[in-house]
Amino acid sequence: MNYRHSLLALAIASGLSATPAAHALELGEFNDTQFSIGGYFKAEAIYEKVDDGDSRIFGRSNQSRVNLKTVTQKEGHTIVGFVEGDFYGGTFPGENNDLRLRHAFIKVDQTTVGQTWTGQFWAVAYHDYLDFLGGPRGTLGGFNFRTNLISHEVAGFRFTAQDPVNNDADTPDLAINYNLNLDGGHRVILTASGREVENGDFVGGGAIGSKFMIGPHSLNVNAHYGEGLGAFTGVGVNNSLASPDVENDDAVSQAGFDVGFRYVINSEWRANVAYTAVEVDDDADTNYEAHRVNLIHNITQDLEAGIEWRKYNLAFGPLLPEGQQVEVMAKYKF
Template identity: 40%
Template sequence: MHIKSKLAAAVMAASMAGQVSAVELGEFNGTSFSIGGYVKAEGMFTQPDDGDNSFEGSVRQSRLNFAAKRDIEGHKVIGFIEGDFWNNNTEEESSYALRLRHAYINVDNLTIGQTWNGQFLASAPVDVGAINFFGAGNGTFAGSGSEIRPDLVMHYTLGGARFTLQDPYYDDADFPDLVAAYTWRTEGGHIFNVAMSGREVYTGVYTGEDDSDYGVALAAGAKFKFGNTDVSINGFSGKGAAAYTSWGYNGAKGPATSDVNAEGELITVTGFSAGVAHQFTDKLKGIVRYGQVTADEFDAAVAFTDDDTLKSTNVSLIYSYLPQLDLGIEWRDLNAATRPPTSASSSLRPAGTQVELMAMYKF
């Protein structure tokens, strides 16, 4: 296994689409080097609720990572960097720039750099996953993934506990966003998790006032293992969560996904997800997943839908044709667009149905 750290192991075990192998390059001056990643080809058939049907093919999700590991004075030190080619600012469809996904240092129980946020690490181990690159965590603490890798994150683990400080979503916040979580794994393979997040929220989105308030949200989840079947359930509720779930007072994430109403008061966002993953054979795996997020106060006039609840359904089949080569198909349905109509990427996340065909070679 590549990247031998507790943090990376937990993430890779929980994030089906992120699982990769690695090639060990060897050791030089006491440092072990490895390279890994995957090449993923995908084709998406889109049938939106409004507009014309379309097909889009891409290999932009393909990733490349590099890890360096060394023991220094009794401490295990890991440096990790990963990029993909998903540059949303690139205008030419045939030319996509390399984008930084992860760049972090791990020393024993401390991780610092650009990597998964605390909300993702709290929900991913108790989720069944999905092929979907956008919104794979709909209904969970981590949401659609819009802020899934802040510019700077610090994690400290102590047994099953994890404490996180991360670059605040609100640019003028006086202190980092906070996440505290505890994960318990049983000998039978069951996983339980509880988490709490807190963040300073700008409340002047609509009032124009230079004010802020503090929002707290709570989450809990579990994944039960019954032989070849995993059953997952997650739930969360609280204030200040819209920034990470990408659903709030004004609906989907746009120029200012809002945690506050028109009077500048914090709203409550509540969500849940449930899923089943079954390993039919050594090569064939199936997943059914549903997630939804509801804003207790909602303004359809500034949103992209009249529905105050974002609902998503995913049905996936993944076939391991070879040990490191997966073929997959996923049907998914979304009741509301999760990109504003003016976004260049709106076609990737419309209201309606999509079918994705994919081939992934992991190395």
């Protein structure tokens, strides 16, 4: 049996919260339903110095997005609907400026069904980075992708079953997260992940994400280990979605860590530095390192500008070359 086309039949009124943007424009209420729109416009200029290629400078605005959210209180239940799109259409993100569906889900109380973040995505304490595509690469949110799933939250746990990355899998990809919020803004996230890889084995791995507050500043530390994780980290055999976790018909393991520090200069300025490293137990030499430093200025509460330098030691498609990039951006949230 191919599980991919039957997952949504598990439940038709449920959801995993995709944490709709805090910034939103309230449109009002109609038939006991609150409507709001949100999103942002982002413009980027990027200088790229590729290790084995020509340097170039270019601009893009694909990351701009818009969403619609509805909230209904009915018969003791809270029903949330959320749909969002950006302009990274095409087989590979950035091939054109076509509209692309990011999220489309229903959430009833603590249960979600539809297209939204994978359960593995919630394993990470994310940094304040400007690089939308490559920023979380090397963590379990590395592919920054969404899928059809069903998810339920209870007592700090999130249980997720989702369409498998492996099209021939007989079981869903699975994730269990436990989120522990501590006094002072500290946070710990524990995650177990399991999936059927391309050789037919069902394999697993684990991750920990953590955020430590140091006054107004924060230190984020993430780590993962196991098999079947390359599909989520974006690092693995052949460095692709096709078969990132199998080599010579054997499941491939990997271990990685990611650390970032956010320094709040004042209410208008903040700076971030981050480092990621992943070691893959394969013959294809797909070990990964990334460095980034940025400075971000809040011009107003909703308008910010920033600059970021980053370096990757592996390429992944035309938008994430091996080499260095410098990005200058402006983003307006609404």
